[in-house]
Each structure stands twice: as C-alpha cells, then as structure tokens.
Amino acid sequence: MAIVGFWSGDRKETAQTLSMLAIATYMAIEHNYRILVVDATFSDDTLERCFWKKTNAKGANLLNKGKIDIASGAEGLVSAVASNKATPEIIPNFTRVVLKNRLDVLCGLKTEVYESYEKSIMLYKDLLHTANKYYDLVFVDLAKTLRKESTKMLLETSHIIVYTFTQNLRKIDKYMEQIQSQEILKKGNVIPLLTNSDDNSKYNVKNVTRYIGARREIATIPYNCSYMECASESGVANFFLKTRLSTATQDKNSEFIKAVDFSCKKIIYKLEELKYKT
16 A cells, blocks of 8 residues: 655654554554554664564574575565566565564665665665555665765655654754655655654654644654663564553553554545655
8 A cells, every 4th residue: 555664864764663563553543554664774674573582593694604594584585576476475485473464574784795785775676665565664774974976765665754753943944844855755745753752852743843834733653761761672563462452541551642642644645645646
C-alpha cells in the first residue's frame, strides 16, 4: 500500500529508529496492517537490538572464515533483486518475525565496508517496491542527511516521509530550512515528528506546531523511560503488548501510548489524503 521513510536532515541523534519502531509496533498490534520494517542504515544494529539480544557469532564467523551468509537476510534479498528473482511472496523468507502475520523486520546489511553497503543499498528501490506488493506498509529507517545519492533515491521512493527532529531550536529551524529548500520535500507528503519530547519544554508540541506554521498539531513521540529501557533490553514488542491498553490517566505510560496512537493516525490520515489527491 505505501512505503514510509523515516529520515532527518540533521546528522545528529534524533531518536529516529526508536520512534519509528514505536509507531510500527503499535500500528501492527492495534491496526489491521501487515508491516515490514526495513533497516537501511550503515553499520548500526540499534533496530535489531530492540527486538533480539545480540548473539555471540564468533564461532560461526570462524567456521565461515569471516564471510557473510548471503543466502539469508538483507544480503540474500539484495542478491535475489540483483538477479531478478525477487518476488513479493519470497520477501518474508529473508525477514525476521516479531509478530506473526503482523510485523516483520529486514535487518541491516552486515558489511562494514561502506562501498559495499552503498552498492547494495542502491538496489533497495526495487526491493522496497517488491515488498510493498506483499505488505500493507513498509517502514524504512533511512540514513540521515542528503549526502548520499542512495538516501535521495530512497526518499523519492517513499510515498510518505516522516521527518524526525528533537526539541532544539537549531533542529527545528533545520526542518523548516529543509522543507523550503529541498525539492524532494515539497510534494506534500512530509509528516513532521517531534521526538523524545517533554511537555515541560519551551519547545513543546503546541509551541512547535505554531512555530513551524502547521495547520494541525504535529505528531510526537515523547521521551518515556520505560520504553527506552525495554528497547535496550530487546523488549519493544513486549512493551507494547503489555501497555497497549494503557489509557488510564494515572498510568505512567498512558500519555506515551496516546501520543504513539496519534502519530499512527497521522500516517493513516496522510495516506488517505494522498490517495484522495491521486
């Protein structure tokens, strides 16, 4: 149905990956969507660690003489795309299941050589289009800034771009500058997402919404200690399975869940809006 790219024009940390996973996991549980999360970043296992504990692969590497198993994961899928053997039905064979028939993850490329990464990532355009024929939504964690052609290509491939930034005036101004100067962000398909937010900040959601001139309140993923701890312990899925009904005012996670729910609806509304325009 749609490819949703999560991206920032600022190279510094914006909690982009954790914000994307909060939205993807909650949406997979609460909405009738089958979702694929794709890690398109270089040499960063943050996304994978949010669901699975790191295993000691030293023994396997020795047996494998340090080579990557190209028959599985992102490498295997890239190989299938390159040889024109990738079909929508085979995509799940290369992913890892988080929630059966609801949420799958395509972990990042394992290479530590940037040139190899860039060569493979250029095939992700076809990979994403193929995956989009099987899944309802494909969420992509993109490399920050527009320094690489591959990032521009994947942004152009995305039906919706979720632009992440934190409660920092320089980053908020950077968002406004990028929106006004980059042609790729002028298609009316950008959703601003304020991440790691704190309502006590001067740059809270209402003030930022007003500052950037948005007609409606922007989406946000607030800072939540419990969620951050679960992410560090590979417990993102369990966090949302346990707190999904956490809407009571007295519950410490209720405001976080409400914000994630609102962010999910922002994406759904944008999909409907773009569908109506076409």
